[in-house]
Amino acid sequence: xxxxxxxxxxxxxxxxxxxxxxxxxxxxxxxxxxxxxxxxxxxxxxxxxxxxxxxxxxxxxxxxxxxxxxxxxxxxxxxxxxxxxxxxxxxxxxxxxxxxxxxxxxxxxxxxxxxxxxxxxxxxxxxxxxxxxxxxxxxxxxxxxxxxxxxxxxxxxxxxxxxxxxxxxxxxxxxxxxxxxxxxxxxxxxxxxxxxxxxxxxxxxxxxxxxxxxxxxxxxxxxxxxxxxxxxxxxxxxxxxxxxxxxxxxxxxxxxxxxxxxxxxxxxxxxxxxxxxxxxxxxxxxxxxxxxxxx
Amino acid sequence: xxxxxxxxxxxxxxxxxxxxxxxxxxxxxxxxxxxxxxxxxxxxxxxxxxxxxxxxxxxxxxxxxxxxxxxxxxxxxxxxxxxxxxxxxxxxxxxxxxxxxxxxxxxxxxxxxxxxxxxxxxxxxxxxxxxxxxxxxxxxxxxxxxxxxxxxxxxxxxxxxxxxxxxxxxxxxxxxxxxxxxxxxxxxxxxxxxxxxxxxxxxxxxxxxxxxxxxxxxxxxxxxxxxxxxxxxxxxxxxxxxxxxxxxxxxxxxxxxxx
Numbered sequence: 001x002x003x004x005x006x007x008x009x010x011x012x013x014x015x016x017x018x019x020x021x022x023x024x025x026x027x028x029x030x031x032x033x034x035x036x037x038x039x040x041x042x043x044x045x046x047x048x049x050x051x052x053x054x055x056x057x058x059x060x061x062x063x064x065x066x067x068x069x070x071x072x073x074x075x076x077x078x079x080x081x082x083x084x085x086x087x088x089x090x091x092x093x094x095x096x097x098x099x100x101x102x103x104x105x106x107x108x109x110x111x112x113x114x115x116x117x118x119x120x121x122x123x124x125x126x127x128x129x130x131x132x133x134x135x136x137x138x139x140x141x142x143x144x145x146x147x148x149x150x151x152x153x154x155x156x157x158x159x160x161x162x163x164x165x166x167x168x169x170x171x172x173x174x175x176x177x178x179x180x181x182x183x184x185x186x187x188x189x190x191x192x193x194x195x196x197x198x199x200x201x202x203x204x205x206x207x208x209x210x211x212x213x214x215x216x217x218x219x220x221x222x223x224x225x226x227x228x229x230x231x232x233x234x235x236x237x238x239x240x241x242x243x244x245x246x247x248x249x250x251x252x253x254x255x256x257x258x259x260x261x262x263x264x265x266x267x268x269x270x271x272x273x274x275x276x277x278x279x280x281x282x283x284x285x286x287x288x289x290x291x292x293x294x295x
Numbered sequence: 296x297x298x299x300x301x302x303x304x305x306x307x308x309x310x311x312x313x314x315x316x317x318x319x320x321x322x323x324x325x326x327x328x329x330x331x332x333x334x335x336x337x338x339x340x341x342x343x344x345x346x347x348x349x350x351x352x353x354x355x356x357x358x359x360x361x362x363x364x365x366x367x368x369x370x371x372x373x374x375x376x377x378x379x380x381x382x383x384x385x386x387x388x389x390x391x392x393x394x395x396x397x398x399x400x401x402x403x404x405x406x407x408x409x410x411x412x413x414x415x416x417x418x419x420x421x422x423x424x425x426x427x428x429x430x431x432x433x434x435x436x437x438x439x440x441x442x443x444x445x446x447x448x449x450x451x452x453x454x455x456x457x458x459x460x461x462x463x464x465x466x467x468x469x470x471x472x473x474x475x476x477x478x479x480x481x482x483x484x485x486x487x488x489x490x491x492x493x494x495x496x497x498x499x500x501x502x503x504x505x506x507x508x509x510x511x512x513x514x515x516x517x518x519x520x521x522x523x524x525x526x527x528x529x530x531x532x533x534x535x536x537x538x539x540x541x542x543x544x545x546x547x548x549x550x551x552x553x554x
Binding site: 067088089091092093095096097099100102103104147150151153154157158175176178179180182183 | 362363364399400402403404406407408410411413414415461462464465466467482483485486487489490492
């Protein structure tokens, strides 16, 4: 047990009943939860942690693994493997589907987080600015955005109009989600009764898009077209992350006035009413209608 | 796929397959590189599987002519469509499809495996061609620069290499070692071989675009002489895949020569 107590996982903080706001961190946390690794999850919220680690980092003794792929490979050498019950056929299918999810859903997530102007300005950027200590909040948000831009340039090099790009990415995502939904069918998980790596990766991309209060809700409504995928995310929530709080941690008051264009602001109505009334009264006075009746 | 592509598919559907379809690709003897050649061959195989006629048109600047800046692309009547996925949709729009008989589950399978090939084998080919020093110096730089006069060839090579490396970085492949790249390719071949499972084609009803894509990539890897033969050696470990490649070559590419 003394050896196992030294497993540490450094991640970005979670919120809105997500284990972490970063997709790669969510994958790592869920994988360790499913495999039953006795890991100590630490948050990147102090200067010291931000200085020493990037997220996700898995630390064991003096070894550090800095990506989900490396973490999984290392955990396999320690016999923490959640795919060992899969048949050869299922392994082959799992590899193909994980690649599909990575190739098609990663652009959607990156776009929703960092390239959609409203989402980024009103939610993602603000959240990360508050969750990370100065000056790392500036460095990390800049790095996230640069990565997202780089990815978009490689998948669609000829187009720089964001609206066209968004349509292209949403179509890719729709294709991928319909494939996933067909494969999942009415099962609890993709292969059998316990989650495999494919479930972990699918959850990590779907959950943030469903749960985060993004100002533009387009992708959320796309996911809601497949109820079995929505139930799949809820199932993993209840099985592994039942005790995560739903209330926002960093953004105390989600601004209701900006969250929807259709909401009527009462302050604006008050100002309009007052100015209109005073205008009428002023007009009445100037024409002598009111003054005559008062005298 | 943008709006223009969709209009192409919808408008193109009204006309039958024209006689003068041309498939544009770079010069295959002295210019084309491994990943491009694989994609061009995949499209040729697909069109042959559909029994559609086309003429090969070799152009040095095919890449810059393509609407998506990737080869190959076809010109059918008034329409120009690029890359395998786009061409498959264009052909499907005309009522010709290899995947009619597949159910939703099989179509999902096909999409997943095609994405596997694009995101593993194709990226690995790019890595070998542009990042591996030996291959870059002996093959890639010479072939890619062959169509430009000195000193433009060197400038073009540097620009193109920079673009590819940027792409590999975005896909987080640039920091992989050669061994890791070969391991990824091997996993991918293993998965394909298991999925094929002794059948003639990936789906019992006959060849599909997945078979065309697998053929394009594996045939190119097996037949292209490179300073490093590791990729070809990995593929040779899977006799089932070799048989599939040979079968498609005999069926669709040798017939033409006899005629």
